[in-house]
Amino acid sequence: MKLFNKKIKLKIRSQDYKKHVGQVPGTLVYTGKKTDNVLKIDSFDYNKDRLEETQIIDINDAKLFRDTDSITWINVNGLNFTDEIETIGNHYELHPLVLEDIVNTNQRPKIDEYDDYIFVVLKMLHYDDQEKMILEQVSFVLGKNYVISFQEAEGDVFDSIRDRLRHAKGRVRTQHSDYLLYALMDSVVDHYFSVIEILGNKIEDLETELFAGQPREDINIEVQQLKREILKVRRAIFPLREVVSRIEKIEHPLIYKRTITYFRDVYDHLIQVSENIDIYREMIWSLMDMYMTTVSNKMNEVMKVLTIIATIFIPLTFIAGIYGMNFEYIPELQYKYSYFILWGIMILLFVGMLIYFRRKKWL
Incomplete structure (x- = not known):
């Protein structure tokens, strides 16, 4: 529809020059x-x-x-x-x-x-x-x-x-x-x-x-x-x-x-x-x-934030992936405090990466 409208405008605009033809x-x-x-x-x-x-x-x-x-x-x-x-x-x-x-x-x-x-x-x-x-x-x-x-x-x-x-x-x-x-x-x-x-x-x-x-x-x-x-x-x-x-x-x-x-x-x-x-x-x-x-810089800022978020979740996803496997024998699963220890490790990784990115001035 937009292309059709554009053609109409160009046709009308060119009529002024056609008035002298012939x-x-x-x-x-x-x-x-x-x-x-x-x-x-x-x-x-x-x-x-x-x-x-x-x-x-x-x-x-x-x-x-x-x-x-x-x-x-x-x-x-x-x-x-x-x-x-x-x-x-x-x-x-x-x-x-x-x-x-x-x-x-x-x-x-x-x-x-x-x-x-x-x-x-x-x-x-x-x-x-x-x-x-x-x-x-x-x-x-x-x-x-x-x-x-x-x-x-x-x-x-x-x-x-x-x-x-x-x-x-x-x-x-x-x-x-x-x-x-x-x-x-x-x-x-x-x-x-x-x-x-x-x-x-x-x-x-x-x-x-x-x-x-x-x-x-x-x-x-x-x-x-x-x-x-x-x-x-x-x-x-x-x-x-x-x-x-x-x-x-x-x-x-x-x-x-x-x-x-x-x-x-x-x-x-x-x-x-x-x-x-x-x-x-x-x-x-x-x-x-x-x-x-300016548009490119705004896009880079968005991409940087998304990249940092993805980077933070890579080790967390790795840990969750390991302990989400359906093997019959995983020794850590039998330990009473394994769930809380795993949460602690993931939180420490999250906070540690944020501190690292902050020091590198990526955030």
């Missing part, structure tokens, strides 16, 4: 699991002196920001609305393969350069209130005076960027759209530090419990779950290093030289996170070894 290249097929009932589009249109924050209800209103003199950030929540996303993409003249990659949530972090825009895909990671890791794909389209972000569902790590835009904090209101892209990517990377901090705390707690020598029976399940979470973070971070490295070396009119320095800082953060992830990965393997050693 499709024409450029066909928009949403492969994620988060579905919103309502498409939500927010926009921040700003310059140094003003900010206009709008929630777009009519999809056609998203087309109004392409040729403005200000900078616009359009945030689209709900990748399952493929028709609306295609409408937005057609207006901003996005390549059909770009639109396909936006709704394909199994995409690897990457960057694609086009004449009028740059397309970036990365993974957003954070923990919810129950400390469950949330992994979500985020796509960015950088244009001359706009950045469009596409998310699976509402809820992200960009609240600090919104606050900086609303209150004109920092440089974001005075820079070009490439700086806005940097700020958004930097916010995603900064939350990687929060994720690895929580991972580090979990590893330390498990390590302390294992060193105490009395681990819970289900602690191996927690170690395996933690291992999967670390692999998720690793898959999100390592390809992103290549993306940011390419942005540093890119020669594109949309990326200004003064912004390259900020992207270099993001790359340094990614290197730091990557090093921590490698350390935590080694620690997880050590925890697995430590758990197996």
Whole structure:
């Protein structure tokens, strides 16, 4: 029954990849699991002196920001609305393969350069209130005076960027759209530090419990779950290093030289996170070894006790076996105090062996 259930799960898991099989290249097929009932589009249109924050209800209103003199950030929540996303993409003249990659949530972090825009895909990671890791794909389209972000569902790590835009904090209101892209990517990377901090705390707690020598029976399940979470973070971070490295070396009119320095800082953060992830990965393997050693030690303790008990009873069983034989003539059986003497000898053997094992520190 368990094997059957496992096969069902594997079949369901692989269906996301089968959605693209046989499709024409450029066909928009949403492969994620988060579905919103309502498409939500927010926009921040700003310059140094003003900010206009709008929630777009009519999809056609998203087309109004392409040729403005200000900078616009359009945030689209709900990748399952493929028709609306295609409408937005057609207006901003996005390549059909770009639109396909936006709704394909199994995409690897990457960057694609086009004449009028740059397309970036990365993974957003954070923990919810129950400390469950949330992994979500985020796509960015950088244009001359706009950045469009596409998310699976509402809820992200960009609240600090919104606050900086609303209150004109920092440089974001005075820079070009490439700086806005940097700020958004930097916010995603900064939350990687929060994720690895929580991972580090979990590893330390498990390590302390294992060193105490009395681990819970289900602690191996927690170690395996933690291992999967670390692999998720690793898959999100390592390809992103290549993306940011390419942005540093890119020669594109949309990326200004003064912004390259900020992207270099993001790359340094990614290197730091990557090093921590490698350390935590080694620690997880050590925890697995430590758990197996703890289980083996507990088994050895049980076997030691059983062996000592068996060893104690070997001479006692030998004596009882001799005098339990059915020979007609055994001289000691005729003696009046033979029974009590035999009990005394057996008790002395028992106590003497216990004292011997104690001195040898086997007990």
